[in-house]
Amino acid sequence: MTGAPLLEVRNLTTSICSSGGAVTVVDQVSFSVAAGRSLALVGESGSGKSMTCASILRLLPPSGRIEGGQVRFHGQDLLTLPEREIRRLRGRRIGMILQDAMTSLNPIMTIGDQLGEVFRRHHGVRDRAERRRRAVAALEAVEITGAAQRLDSYPFQLSGGMRQRVCIAINIACAPDLLLCDEPTTALDATVQQQILGLLKRLQRERGLAIIFVTHDLRLAAQFCDEVAVMYAGRIVETGPIGAVFAAPAHPYAEGLLAAAPELGAAPGRLAAIPGTPPAPGSVPVGCRFAPRCTQAEAICSTAYPDWFDWQERSAACWLVPKRLAVPARVVETTA
Amino acid sequence: MLIYLLKRLAQSAITVLFVVAIIFVVIRLIGDPTHLLLPPEATEADRVVLRHQMGLDRPVLVQFGAYLAQLARGDFGISYRFSLPAGQVALHALPPTLMLASAALVLALGIGIPLGVAAAIWPGSVVDQFGQIFAVLGQAAPPFFFSLLFVKLFSLHWAWLPTGGYGTPAHLVLPALALGWFAAAGVARLTRSSMTDVLGAEFVKFARIKGLAEQEVILRHALRNALLPVVTYVTLQFGLLIGGAVSVEVVFAWPGIGQLLYDSINNLDYTVVQAAVTLTAAIFVLINLLVDVAYALIDPRIQHG
Amino acid sequence: MVDIPLSGFLRRPAEPVLKLAPLRRRLGAGRRLQRGLAMLVSVVILAFALFGPIFEPFDPQAIDLSASFQPPSAEHWFGTDQIGRDVLSRVVEATRLTLLITGCVVALAGGLGGLAGIGAGYFGGALDALVMRLADIQLALPAIILAMVLAGAVGQTLPNLVLVLTLASWARFARVLRGEVLSLRTRDFILLVRLAGASRGWIMLRHILPNVVGTLVVLATIEAGSVIVLEATLSFLGLGIQPPGISWGGLIAEGRGFLGAAWWVCACPGLALMLAVLAVNLLGDALRDRLNPLLPSDLSS
Numbered sequence: 001m002t003g004a005p006l007l008e009v010r011n012l013t014t015s016i017c018s019s020g021g022a023v024t025v026v027d028q029v030s031f032s033v034a035a036g037r038s039l040a041l042v043g044e045s046g047s048g049k050s051m052t053c054a055s056i057l058r059l060l061p062p063s064g065r066i067e068g069g070q071v072r073f074h075g076q077d078l079l080t081l082p083e084r085e086i087r088r089l090r091g092r093r094i095g096m097i098l099q100d101a102m103t104s105l106n107p108i109m110t111i112g113d114q115l116g117e118v119f120r121r122h123h124g125v126r127d128r129a130e131r132r133r134r135a136v137a138a139l140e141a142v143e144i145t146g147a148a149q150r151l152d153s154y155p156f157q158l159s160g161g162m163r164q165r166v167c168i169a170i171n172i173a174c175a176p177d178l179l180l181c182d183e184p185t186t187a188l189d190a191t192v193q194q195q196i197l198g199l200l201k202r203l204q205r206e207r208g209l210a211i212i213f214v215t216h217d218l219r220l221a222a223q224f225c226d227e228v229a230v231m232y233a234g235r236i237v238e239t240g241p242i243g244a245v246f247a248a249p250a251h252p253y254a255e256g257l258l259a260a261a262p263e264l265g266a267a268p269g270r271l272a273a274i275p276g277t278p279p280a281p282g283s284v285p286v287g288c289r290f291a292p293r294c295t296q297a298e299a300i301c302s303t304a305y306p307d308w309f310d311w312q313e314r315s316a317a318c319w320l321v322p323k324r325l326a327v328p329a330r331v332v333e334t335t336a
Numbered sequence: 337m338l339i340y341l342l343k344r345l346a347q348s349a350i351t352v353l354f355v356v357a358i359i360f361v362v363i364r365l366i367g368d369p370t371h372l373l374l375p376p377e378a379t380e381a382d383r384v385v386l387r388h389q390m391g392l393d394r395p396v397l398v399q400f401g402a403y404l405a406q407l408a409r410g411d412f413g414i415s416y417r418f419s420l421p422a423g424q425v426a427l428h429a430l431p432p433t434l435m436l437a438s439a440a441l442v443l444a445l446g447i448g449i450p451l452g453v454a455a456a457i458w459p460g461s462v463v464d465q466f467g468q469i470f471a472v473l474g475q476a477a478p479p480f481f482f483s484l485l486f487v488k489l490f491s492l493h494w495a496w497l498p499t500g501g502y503g504t505p506a507h508l509v510l511p512a513l514a515l516g517w518f519a520a521a522g523v524a525r526l527t528r529s530s531m532t533d534v535l536g537a538e539f540v541k542f543a544r545i546k547g548l549a550e551q552e553v554i555l556r557h558a559l560r561n562a563l564l565p566v567v568t569y570v571t572l573q574f575g576l577l578i579g580g581a582v583s584v585e586v587v588f589a590w591p592g593i594g595q596l597l598y599d600s601i602n603n604l605d606y607t608v609v610q611a612a613v614t615l616t617a618a619i620f621v622l623i624n625l626l627v628d629v630a631y632a633l634i635d636p637r638i639q640h641g
Numbered sequence: 642m643v644d645i646p647l648s649g650f651l652r653r654p655a656e657p658v659l660k661l662a663p664l665r666r667r668l669g670a671g672r673r674l675q676r677g678l679a680m681l682v683s684v685v686i687l688a689f690a691l692f693g694p695i696f697e698p699f700d701p702q703a704i705d706l707s708a709s710f711q712p713p714s715a716e717h718w719f720g721t722d723q724i725g726r727d728v729l730s731r732v733v734e735a736t737r738l739t740l741l742i743t744g745c746v747v748a749l750a751g752g753l754g755g756l757a758g759i760g761a762g763y764f765g766g767a768l769d770a771l772v773m774r775l776a777d778i779q780l781a782l783p784a785i786i787l788a789m790v791l792a793g794a795v796g797q798t799l800p801n802l803v804l805v806l807t808l809a810s811w812a813r814f815a816r817v818l819r820g821e822v823l824s825l826r827t828r829d830f831i832l833l834v835r836l837a838g839a840s841r842g843w844i845m846l847r848h849i850l851p852n853v854v855g856t857l858v859v860l861a862t863i864e865a866g867s868v869i870v871l872e873a874t875l876s877f878l879g880l881g882i883q884p885p886g887i888s889w890g891g892l893i894a895e896g897r898g899f900l901g902a903a904w905w906v907c908a909c910p911g912l913a914l915m916l917a918v919l920a921v922n923l924l925g926d927a928l929r930d931r932l933n934p935l936l937p938s939d940l941s942s
Contacts, residue, residue, distance in 0.1 A: 059544055061536075091547030098545075103538035106557050108564075117556075118546050170546060351777045358778065362794045472675070476919040478870040480877055481893065481911045484900060488908075492901045579783025583874050587897075597786060598878060601793035613790060617781045 004075070005032035006210050007056070007178055012069035014048075014055045016281075023282045024067070025051045027234040033227075035177065038204060038211040040221035040242060042257070043231035044278055049214045052231075053180045056212075057096060058086055073178070092122045095171030096180040100187050101163035105155040111166055112151030115139070115173065122174045138169040142199060161192035165199065172203060178210045185220065197224055218261045222246055230254045233278050233289040240314030250309075250316040250325055252297075253290045288318070296320055341629065348621040355617040356407070356610070360400055363606045412614075413607035417600070422607035426596065426615050432502060433585070433592030437577040439512035444519035444573065449566070451520075452527025453559065456535060467524055474521025480583035482514040487587065500589040511588045515580050519573045526569050531562040571627035575620050679923035682916050689733050690740040699727035701734040701887060710903045720905040722895065728906060732913045735887045739869060739917070742799070742882075746806040746868045751861045753807070754814030759853060761815065762822030763845055772819070776812035784809040784867075785874055792880040802872070802881060810868055817860055821853050855932040862925035866918045873914055889914040 014026035026048045033039045041049045054060050056071050058078065071078040073094065078086060098104045106114060115138055116131035125131050132151060139147035142165040155163055164184060171179060181200070185193040201224065204211055215221050221228060221242065228242040230251065238251040249255040256274040276293040279285060285292060291301040300319050309321040318324075387393050394402075406413065412423035455467040490510060491499040497510050534540065535558055543557045544550075582594030589595070593612050600608040689696055699717075705725030713720045719728035761772035779787065791805040825831060826849075834844055875881030876890030884891065889910045896907030 057545065059541060087547050087549065089547070090545055096545045098538060098542060100538065104542040106539045106543070106561065108560060109557075117548060117552075121546070121548055121552075167542070347777075351774070351781050354774070354778045355781050359790060362791060472919065472922070473915075475922060476866075477911070477915045478874055478918075480874060481914065484893065484897060484907060484911065488900050488904055575783055579785040582783075582785050582789070583877060586878060594786075597789060601789060601880070609790060609793075613782065613786065616783070616786060620783070621781050 006035040006074065007212075008032040008070075008072040009052075009056070010070045010072070012052065012055055012071060013067040014051055014060065015065055015067050016051075016061070017063040017065070018282075020282060022065075025064075025234055025281050026055055028069070029231075029234075029236050030069075031229045031236060031239055033178070033210045033212060035210050036204065036208040037227065038213055038225040040225035040228040041212055041214045041231060042216060042218060042221050042228060044216060046278065046281070047231040048234040048281075049231055050182050053096065053182050053212065053214060056180065057090055057094060059090075059096075088122075091118055091171070091176075092174045093176050094178045094180065095176045096182065097164070097167045097171055097184045099183040101160065101167045102155060104167050105163060107155055110152050110154060111135075111139075111158070115151075115166070115170055118170055118173050134173070138173045139166070141172070141203075142166070142169045144169070159192075160188050161195060164188065164196055168196075168199065168203070172207070172209070175207060176209070178212070180212045180214070182214045183216070184213075186215070186217070193220075200224070218246070218257060230257070233284055234281060235289065235317070237290070237318070238314070238316040240312075240316075244312075244314060248325075250314065250321050251290075251318045252294045252320070254316075256293075296324075344625055344628065348625055352614070352617050352621055356404075356614050357400060359610055359613045360403060361396060363610055364396060364399075407614075412611040415600075415605055415608045417603055417605045417608070422605075422611040425608050426593065426611035429591060429593045429596040429612070430615060430619075432590055433578065433581050433594060435508070436511055436515060436581050436584070436590060436592060437574060439508055440516035440519055440577050440581075441570070441574060443512055443516035444523050445570065447516070448520040448523025449527050449563075451524040453531055453554075453562075455524070455528040456531035456562075457554065459532070464528075467528065471521040471525045474517045475525075477518075478583065479515050479518055479580040480587055482517055483511065483584050483587040486510045486514050500587070502589075502591050507588075507590075511584050511590055514587075515577060515584045518580060519577055522569065522573060523566060527562065527566055530565050531558065534558045534562040537561075567630065568627070571623060571630075574623055578616065578620065675923055676927055679920045679927070682920035683924060686736055686740065686917055686920065689736040693733055693737045696733050697727075697730035699730045701726065701730040702885060703727070710899070710906075712903070713905055713909075719909040720903070722906045723899065723903070728892075728909050731887050731892055732889070732910050735889045735892060735910065736913065736917070738882060738886060738888055739872060742803060742806070742872055743865055743868050745803045746810060746872075747861050747865050749803070749807040750810040750864070750868075751814050751857060754811030755818050755853075755857050757811070758815035758818030758820075759822050759845075759849065762819035763826065763841075763849060769819075772815055776815050779809065779812040780816075784871055788871060788875055789878065789880055792875055797880060797883050799882075799886075802875070806868060806871060806875075809871065810864060813864060814857070814860060818853055818857065821856050822849060825849060825852055859925060859929045859932055862921060862928050866921040866925065869914070869918050869921065889917075 009032065010030045012026055012029045013024060015022045015024045017023075029048070029052055031039065031041075041052065043049050051060070051064070054064070055066055056078065058066070060066070066079060069079065073089070078089070081089075105111075112132060112135050115135040116125075116128070119125040119131045119134050123134075125134065135151055136147045139150060144150060144162060144165055150158070150162075155166075158166065168184075179200075184200075185196050188196065197220070200211065203209055211225075213221065213225050225242050228238075228240065228245050229236050230238040230245075230253065232253050238245060238249065238254045240250075245254065246258060249258055253274070256272070259272045260274060274293055279289060279292075285302070287300075287302040287304055288294070288297070288306050291297045294301065298319065306317045306319045308315055308317050311321075311325070384393075392399070403413075410423060412421065412426070414420070415422045415425045418425055451463070451467045451470065455461075455464040458464060487499050487510065490497045498507055501507050535554075540553060540558055543553045548556075578593075581590075581592060582598065584590065585592045585594040586598055593616060597609065597612045600606070600612065703726060705721070708717075708721050708725040709723055711717050711721040711725075717727050717729065719732060721727055722731075757772045757775075761769040788805050788809045791808060792802065795801045795805065831844065831848060834848060872881055873888065873890035873893070876888040877894045878890075879894065882888040882891055892910035893907050893914070896903070896905075896910070899906050
């Protein structure tokens with residue numbers, strides 16, 4: 001770990017109001033990211049990964065509300081900042097790219113205008129020609145050829161991969177420290193996926209960018225990231241360096257995920273699926289949320305939520321950790 | 337693009353032609369104008385002579401052919417009431433109606449769009465509630481009722497504005513309001529729903545991610561996209577406004593096409609009826625055409641795609 | 642929208658489409674109030690229409706010169722007009738006629754226009770071209786102007802009035818339903834059924850029609866408001882229902898001359914008119930939310 005973490009999330013809790021009442025979708029989530037490092041946030045759909053990212057930037061849907069916790073960025077708690085201050089950070093210090101680049105871009109504005117906006121907003125560039133120059137530079141930084149002509153195109157005239165590059169360009173234009181990527185390659189073809197990932201990796205190296213990479217694709221996560229945090233039913237269940245975690249997962253859910261991922265661990269010829277489905281956000285069981293589906297569950301698992309165990313550089317929330325890994329595990333905190 | 341335009345133009349011309357034809361036939365059913373032109377003591381024989389002179393006893397098709405030939409020369413015949421060329425009479429009545437419809441449209445946009453945007457940005461607020469009531473009432477009552485209501489309140493009760501007539505800007509206020517409320521209601525509702533949809537779109541979220549000020553997000557990104565369906569709607573509205581203008585003109589004695597049509601129908605001045613209807617149809621169809629073109633210009637996807 | 646099980650589709654028609662969809666969004670108290678009001682007014686109107694004379698405290702035509710120009714009072718809730726007729730009774734009577742006419746017009750315009758549109762959309766070709774040309778012609782003029790000219794020409798009897806109003810309203814039905822059918826035609830489930838060899842008639846009857854009924858019903862309710870307004874305007878201009886027939890428009894026209902002194906003669910029918918159109922509009926909205934969320938709101942097609 002290189003010094004104090006750039007981003008430190010502690011006990012972040014977010015809920016959404018629906019017709020049935022408030023439902024907690026991000027539950028006491030804690031993790032941290034160091035400068036220049038990348039963290040994979042993996043889990044199934046509905047596990048709360050996207051909402052976590054949205055909460056960091058405080059861009060929740062109208063029915064969402066942050067209930068508690070801290071999000072420390074450069075030591076400053078983002079959740080207590082006034083709206084004006086957060087807006088200054090967005091796009092400038094923290095960026096975010098979304099899954100579908102087509103819907104991320106305004107369909108009736110040119111690429112050049114949408115890029116130029118950030119320069120006007122964050123760098124106060126009033127001169128139109130100057131904005132165009134910087135926009136060209138930004139496009140070239142994401143490996144788009146013929147950048148000057150592209151400035152006057154509309155999003156529908158570009159391919160999917162190019163649109164995502166434009167979104168990346170918009171986000172890194174002001175040299176942020178942290179980039180949140182919410183499944184940025186899920187909607188792209190396999191080859192384009194690799195290109196985009198390569199681009200992100202290069203940008204990370206060149207600019208010391210910290211990245212949080214949300215994905216449900218473990219293979220991509222392994223390829224791209226340094227650390228991993230596994231989410232299940234709104235909670236983080238395991239964290240650690242990605243190589244170590246994937247080689248020997250501590251939490252049974254992580255174990256099951258990896259067993260189900262073809263290239264990463266399953267015996268050839270068989271895909272082992274985890275039986276059952278995750279609990280709906282409004283109806284989580286008492287105790288460990290994975291217990292109903294866990295093959296190794298014990299009595300205590302259904303009565304009390306597991307403590308958070310910490311060893312080497314890894315941690316997991318599972319009662320079985322001390323027994324399974326046969327390592328001296330330190331209890332970091334008891335959860336309520 | 338040009339080919340599309342020409343094709344549409346040709347289609348529109350044919351439509352108008354058909355309208356003229358149908359109206360021509362229908363007018364023949366209205367009644368015999370010879371009653372108007374001859375003194376009451378005239379005998380049937382006199383009428384027959386007059387009909388022959390006016391060519392009213394020829395087969396309808398032949399009459400229509402002759403009429404078309406006349407039209408090609410720009411000749412709509414003579415108005416029985418005014419003893420002036422019917423085309424001239426109709427054209428003379430056009431500007432007041434256009435003025436009224438335009439004023440109403442401006443009001444509709446000026447009131448409806450801000451109201452709709454505000455209602456979308458602050459759902460459930462006082463503005464939203466007010467907007468809903470405004471819209472619901474506006475779409476329920478016919479323009480002529482509003483006209484009477486306004487006359488009662490603003491002219492008779494509080495003598496702020498004249499009860500009718502034409503000439504000063506003051507005369508325009510009440511008719512334009514009466515006509516415009518209806519249009520404003522539709523615009524407000526549509527703007528609100530369109531804006532609400534757009535505000536939930538991903539690119540608006542992305543604009544916020546970029547750190548843009550809320551004002552920029554709403555005006556530069558959301559509004560522009562939200563107004564696209566409003567443009568279509570407004571153009572359809574213009575036609576409805578011309579229609580609604582009829583009853584408003586009658587209430588306020590506003591000398592427009594609607595008033596003219598009303599008088600001419602009641603007085604069996606059929607050349608003027610024809611002229612007025614033809615003119616209205618032509619304008620209506622032309623406006624629709626212009627709007628399609630404008631829409632193509634605003635939405636770059638149509639142009640390039 | 643409609644799921645067809647692959648087996649037995651030739652024997653069983655598609656699932657009923659008038660299944661009520663779950664309410665899409667929670668109705669705020671304001672909207673619930675609106676809907677309640679709409680229901681109330683609709684019921685009242687229906688009651689007036691069906692059992693009119695019961696609600697008329699006086700004979701609508703009864704003249705009583707001694708009681709002329711009475712303002713609203715306990716005896717005459719809406720006051721009396723220039724020759725002493727009870728305005729309330731006249732308003733109630735007008736309700737019956739209006740509803741009758743509106744019902745007929747909507748049924749005819751919706752039925753004929755709808756059929757024309759469905760046929761045009763489904764069979765295409767010459768039929769489509771013909772129907773669209775005719776619709777273009779109707780839509781080339783504002784409805785009121787078309788109605789005025791037609792009404793002026795054919796004479797103002799009741800059947801004529803229904804005819805005129807129908808002619809001025811059918812095109813919207815045709816256009817919207819044509820659009821619906823066009824989009825349905827290319828849906829996968831129709832392709833499947835055609836592959837299986839079902840005849841065009843069968844497809845039309847069992848698969849297309851059930852799917853468009855919802856749109857038709859919603860549109861009919863929405864258009865009903867326009868028809869009411871159109872009829873009222875015509876009557877106001879003297880080209881609609883003629884005396885001794887009573888209609889809201891006619892009553893308003895009668896009362897126009899007394900706007901200064903006896904405003905109630907004009908205002909009460911106007912209020913009734915507004916409430917009726919309001920109720921119908923809100924009902925249309927409610928139906929649209931429940932039956933057919935695919936129909937664009939507030940837009941003409």
